Amino acid sequence: MSGDFVKIEGVIEKILFFSDESHYCVARLKPSEGGSVVVISGTLPEVQCGETLLVEGIWQNHKAYGAQIKVNSFKSKLPSSLYGIKKFLGSGLVEGIGEVYANKIVNHFGLDTLKIIDEDSARLKEIPGVGPKRIKQIRESWQRQRCLREVVVLLRTYGVGMKNCAQIVAKYDSQSSEIIKTKPYLLAREIAGIGFKTADQIALNAGMSNESPARIEAGILYTLQTLQDEGHTLSDKNSLAELSSTNLSVPFEKCFDTIASLIEKKDLTEFENNVQLPQNAHFEKQIAHHLNVINESLSELPAIDAERALQWARDKAKIDFAKEQNSAILSALQNKVSIITGGPGTGKTTILRALCDILKAKKVSLSLAAPTGRAAQRMSESCAMPAKTIHRLLGLDPETSRFLHNDKKTLTAQFVIIDEASMLDSRLACAIFSAISETAHLLIVGDVDQLPSVGAGNVLADIINSKKFATTRLSQIFRQGKGSSIVSLSHKVLAGEKRFSEIHPCKMTELNSNDDVSFVELIDPQECMDAALELIKKFIPQKLNADFLRDVQMLVPMHRGSAGIEAFNKFLQKSLNHNKEFISCGSNIFKENDKVIQTRNNYDLDVFNGDMGIIKRIDFIADKLWVDFDGKDVEYCRSDLIDLHLAYAISVHKSQGSEFPILILPLLKQYFMLLQRNLLYTALTRAKKKIFIIGDSSALQLAISNDKAIKRKTGLMERF
DSSP states (O other): TTTTTEEEEEEEEEEEETTTTTTTEEEEETTTTOOOOEEEEEEEOOOOOOOOEEEEEEEEEEETTEEEEEEEEEEOOOOHHHHHHHHHHHOOOOOTHHHHHHHHHHHHHHGGHHHHHHHHHHGGSHHHTHHHHHHHHHHHHHHHHHHHHHHHHHHHHTTTOOOHHHHHHHHGGGGGHHHHHHHHHHHHHHTTTTHHHHHHHHHHTTTOOTOOHHHHHHHHHHHHHHHHHHSSEEEEEEHHHHHHHHHHTHHHHHHHHHHHHHHTTTTTTTTTTTTEEEHHHHHHHHHHHHHHHHHHHHHOOOOHHHHHHHHHHHHHSSOOOOOOHHHHHHHHHHHHHHEEEOOOOHHHHHHHHHHHHHHHHHHHEEEEEEESSSHHHHHHHHHHHHOHHHHHHEETTTTTTESSSSOOOOOOOOOOOOGGGGEEEEEHHHHHHSOOOOOOEEEEEEEETTTOOOOOOOHHHHHHHHSSSEEEEEEOOOSSSTTTHHHHHHHHHHTOOOOOOOOEOGEEEEEETTSSSSEEOOOSSSHHHHHHHHIIIIIHHHHHHHOHHHHHHEEOSSSSTTTOOOOOHHHHHHHOOOOOOOOOOOOOOOOTTTTEEOOOBBBTTOOOOOOEEEEEEEEETTTTTEEEETTTEEEEGGGGGGGEEEOOOEEEHHHOOOOEEEEEEEEEEGGGGOOOHHHHHHHHTTTTEEEEEEEEEHHHHHHHOOOOOOOOOOOOOHOO
């Protein structure tokens, strides 16, 4: 039997496993011509229970599911048997028909049921309990489903999921199939989640020319979008034409001419011989405009004698502030827009607390915010007053998914402080700066030497480099005592030093629990992973009395590779979490007590990119799980899990805005493409009390030597 070819038609009874990422599916199929239920497996994008499939494949034996058909190809069909029709209608795919009404309708109309619904739905009134309202609901839902099924069939081979298919139908309705066949590049531009590569595959398979205007236009926009994903907000025309020409395999001249056409049609915005996606041009214009307006407008703060207020704050804090700290406080009080930038231990916390004390004493309406929840929490603790994420400060209209506060409805605060501003991308910076009243004061605080934002833009650096706003650079290090070695090492790395009194390479057996900085010399990736596990399971809990889930975080420079983030997460999950039951989403497997991170803003769940938590409970029947985010339980259904990832190890970028008591940082030569000074500096500054560096000392030296971080191309500085 094993290896034999088989062709069979049947109804999907139950889906046993489905991967959202690969579309690999294991399901039970009831043959249309009778006989025992069989198990089928293979790439079956978005199949549904109740769906009738004609499958071709070969028999094979699976250790978990036994004999099954490995599907090579399949076609989706409307059911033709009474059982199949009942199963299809009873699946809930057609609104207004559940299992009860499915049985009633099929019992009455028999094999003509689907024809009746499709061509003569008024006859449904023959069924007791089915009135005009339900008939209308069934008819409209059936038409949508028919359109959706056509779209699914057309796009199934391209790996387009049901969610995107539904978006296409919602936008184009009855025109959906025609759009896919004749204007596939429109999908890449108007449907989020369908990229140029998918649209290009559809178009080329349909026989469209490699040099068709629609393809070149879509390819140029895709190239610019790719540059945006790398952090750039613009490109010069020649570079964009060259890149697009290479990507599309079409002549440079055609790409260059098409760029001019896109500018004329306003699909691209021209700026000083550069081009931008219109949204990026808008963000930068608005940032520059609103900061300039705030800076030049009158203040509504009550009268404050800045020098006397500063002395009062010094007396209250019972410390004598350094010259730089005095300057920063005075600058914030005397200027409408001001910036404070400096590394760890340079006194930013002291400045913010003193400033907040002064403003609270003067009864000034004050708002504190940061890009992430952890950064806001740290800010709240250091300033002794509430701080919010920028998203929560701006609020969200659930109906429009837009911020409640904007340039039309500004915040009421008289003084706004934004911390961890190195994380601000152009989009978020535009949103917050637009929402600040022109009479308010704005203080922007951040470490300009850290990695720039994950999103496009280089906002903090561009604002400082514009030289339009009062800026205080903090360079004197104040933090002493526990953690001071980490602070000292961070600044030496930033300065490019290569010899460190803080680092003493040693073996695992030679670790000293009293050292702030430990360097375990290892070269082999697997030895590096084993060492990390030994630290987590033995050394840290026994010698430091710390809990891994609460106190320890691994930062890994690269996602892929034998010692990348994905490899570390799988290795540590397997080694540390021995729960047998799990729920899967794509390549991710989730278990109770797993450490996880949210990777995209989800306003419906009120969780945001970078929020970290612990899975507290999984309902395997309902396909749901609950994550504890610092005391707030959030319920995730299957469709939300795509944005949840394991967080035993996270990227350095994702760690920005957070501090962790204990940090583990692997450094290996296989990370060479990402080993840069600002990445190492950012990683070191995330450690609060202790850091373990595991790896190759030559990789450490490579990171320090490489200060040629990719310069982001933006237009913000010039727009000031």
